[in-house]
Amino acid sequence: MGTWVFLAAGWVLLIALYGLVTSRNLIHAIGCLAVAQSSTYLLLLAVGYRREATAPVYSDLTPGTRPVVDPVVQALALTDVVVGATVTALLLALTIQLRKRHHTVDPQALIGLKG
């Protein structure tokens, strides 16, 4: 298996970027951005994985009896999720504004600047 897990994260990123580049609808593009971001969760959790290990939570585990996976990257993934949710919310609000002012959500139809 080895490197394939890391490469899967890269594949998810590239497929999401492909979606972004060819997108004809901003809602779809925001979805693609969320997929691109989820590739970072995959990479972070893959980096922190340890074979035969359990979750780094000691409420039902005596310390020292079992190895645990890396909690630092899990905390980073949590930060990642929060930032991803806020970015999605702001972009959706911007899309609503665009629909109101330019009457389209197709990024390829947005060519002129309007004051």
Added chain:
Amino acid sequence: MTARARLAVFLAAAAVIAAFFTAECTDLPPFGTDSHPYGERAVAAALDRRTANVVSSVNFDIRAFDTLGEEPILFGTVLGATLLLRQARDERHRRAEAERVMPTTRLFGALLLPVTLVVGVYIVAHGQLSPGGGFQGGVVLATALHLAYVAADYRALKKLRPLAVLDVADSLAAASYSLIGLAGLIAGGAFLKNVLPLGTFNTITSGGTVPVLNAAVGVEVACGLIALLAHFLDQTIERTDPDQQRYGDT
């Protein structure tokens, strides 16, 4: 740029990214490796501070300063959405209509809303012990309130949702995180230092400042998310669409 040219540029860039990414991945420590120096130190530090959930300890104790930076992101998003989704000049306010709901749906909402609220508070309060914490519990709390919209109508949700109070609570919770940090500075000599008594391992009062910071974040996330969703829902339910009046389309 035509769609075809854009795709060609993307494919070239993607090939470069893929090549470098693959080359770097082969240099990474192997997947599932036994050597996690930062992880082991974080686990030792968390156990030392009697916090059973190591991820919470990393977020609210070891890296508490980073979470302080994460909070304004959320706060700024709520402010930004409020600004972007305000009523435009060519929009009119329209009162939400009372909706007919199936009695079973209504019963489902009435039973599930209090249960979900309790689950949300539980997840916030046990963040230092079991998986969960302020961010996760806050989202559950905000979702619980919106069961009123699912099981009744928008008028019922508006009655349950004192937006002015929630906005103030959101700001106070965001400010209290920094104030807890300042308390650490005054009492312990370092910003966000864990100065409270650490308590007994694996009890709800353990972890020192971790449960307090979790509570502050829980309130901020819940209030912020409700305010955020309120602006989106207002836009859909309570505004007339100027396009519809002008063009008659949907």
